Amino acid sequence: MFRADDTIAALASPPGRGALALLRVSGPATRDLLAALFRAPAAVEPRRARLGELVHPHSGEVLDRAVVVFYEEPHSYTGEDLAEITVHAGPAVVEGALEALCDAGARPAEPGEFTWRAVANGKLDLTEAQAVADLAEARTAAARGEALRRLGGELSHRVNGLRERIVAARALAEASLEFQREVDVEEVLASTAAAERSARKLVASSRDRETLHRGLTVALAGPRNAGKSTLFNRLLGEDRAIVTPHPGTTTDRLEAPYLAGGFLFRLSDGAGLTARGGRGAVEREGIRRARAYLEEAALVIWLDDLTSPPPAEAPPVAPEKLIWAANKADLASHAGWGPADKSARFLRLSALTGEGVEVLTSALVSRARKAGGAAPEEGTLTLSARERRLLEEAGEGLARARDLIRARGIEELAAEELRLAAEALAKIVGEIGIEEIYGEIFSRFCIGK
Numbered sequence: 001m002f003r004a005d006d007t008i009a010a011l012a013s014p015p016g017r018g019a020l021a022l023l024r025v026s027g028p029a030t031r032d033l034l035a036a037l038f039r040a041p042a043a044v045e046p047r048r049a050r051l052g053e054l055v056h057p058h059s060g061e062v063l064d065r066a067v068v069v070f071y072e073e074p075h076s077y078t079g080e081d082l083a084e085i086t087v088h089a090g091p092a093v094v095e096g097a098l099e100a101l102c103d104a105g106a107r108p109a110e111p112g113e114f115t116w117r118a119v120a121n122g123k124l125d126l127t128e129a130q131a132v133a134d135l136a137e138a139r140t141a142a143a144r145g146e147a148l149r150r151l152g153g154e155l156s157h158r159v160n161g162l163r164e165r166i167v168a169a170r171a172l173a174e175a176s177l178e179f180q181r182e183v184d185v186e187e188v189l190a191s192t193a194a195a196e197r198s199a200r201k202l203v204a205s206s207r208d209r210e211t212l213h214r215g216l217t218v219a220l221a222g223p224r225n226a227g228k229s230t231l232f233n234r235l236l237g238e239d240r241a242i243v244t245p246h247p248g249t250t251t252d253r254l255e256a257p258y259l260a261g262g263f264l265f266r267l268s269d270g271a272g273l274t275a276r277g278g279r280g281a282v283e284r285e286g287i288r289r290a291r292a293y294l295e296e297a298a299l300v301i302w303l304d305d306l307t308s309p310p311p312a313e314a315p316p317v318a319p320e321k322l323i324w325a326a327n328k329a330d331l332a333s334h335a336g337w338g339p340a341d342k343s344a345r346f347l348r349l350s351a352l353t354g355e356g357v358e359v360l361t362s363a364l365v366s367r368a369r370k371a372g373g374a375a376p377e378e379g380t381l382t383l384s385a386r387e388r389r390l391l392e393e394a395g396e397g398l399a400r401a402r403d404l405i406r407a408r409g410i411e412e413l414a415a416e417e418l419r420l421a422a423e424a425l426a427k428i429v430g431e432i433g434i435e436e437i438y439g440e441i442f443s444r445f446c447i448g449k
């Protein structure tokens, strides 16, 4: 964990070729760093672009002509003194400038540290900080819409409203305990129970944020050589999976995002599941992983081969997850091909020619719609696993408080449950406890964000 009282520096623009690069510096020593590194005809003033020379603080060597904009705390992204230094994007310039900043006393920033500081200093709340990161990566209109509503404070608003009600109930409880004030126990009980219902309702009507942003997981499975890799490549329109005529080539899992009908899927190609006698250790491990993945996947495309003998039984996949397809429709089918169970429905397609593949795609899209991957309607929140866990924690604490009050009136223990429930909600917006979650959230941001 880092301290927040030192001064950090990082490249904020993407590394690589480009005309210009943006370096960011934030922390109490920002002014001193600029004094040591930046020579300009006019003095640095907040929010004014200054053109000058960037020099090494010890050798005085000129590193580049640069434009510096200084932001004085608290009026900056991080809430601290902050400078944005625009240099030319050559790697030697960028490296030289970063080195000079560090030689003058700055520390290289950790991933997401600028945004972490913004949250720590109350410039953004945690849900908004995540929305900023989501917007930078949104792949579907639904994901973009969700991030914008989050940035607009929808989740914070709902959580804070709930929190205020709990805090009010707790204030009444405290008044009774500490100052022996006469309070209406029924009132405290009613608002505790109402808060509990709201917390539970928020969770019950929410959608899964990870699914919206990362896509619904779709596993491709079926016997070896049925054409799974070929189908994977056909869907993605690129040669991601290695296709070979030798059975059992795909032993490890490949994953790729796949967009269809406005939905984001995470398509994965695993090892042949019905393969028997996989002798090699790598192959056995591949089969084990594919099985585990079938369990986890939201949907499974089970691919059989029309040129092989018909399967004796239906695919070993729960019917609500299964999309069953038989491949190589461009070749002559094996005599009598059809599943033993005549009522079973399957699609015929050819991964090689593309025939029938749109039908498969529409099946995927209609399943996604049913699985709740559609654009969330107004009022439906999307919650991350962490947010859901904290809301559930609050709901459970409120239920315990309610039972305690009902059984014994207002006592210390009930007041403590109310305090903890409010605290769980404060963690959602990042008002407390953001040190603990650095690894869970900010470390996934890029450096310079």
Ligand code: GDP
Residues within 6 Å of the ligand: 223, 224, 225, 226, 227, 228, 229, 230, 231, 242, 243, 244, 245, 246, 247, 248, 249, 250, 272, 327, 328, 329, 330, 331, 349, 350, 351, 352, 353
């Ligand atoms: P996997 O083991 O299930 O991943 O199967 P592959 O995608 O590696 O395919 C095995 C073999 O079947 C390769 O030689 C493919 O070119 C061939 N194949 C895949 N799909 C089709 C198809 O629709 N028609 C024909 N004729 N051959 C196919």
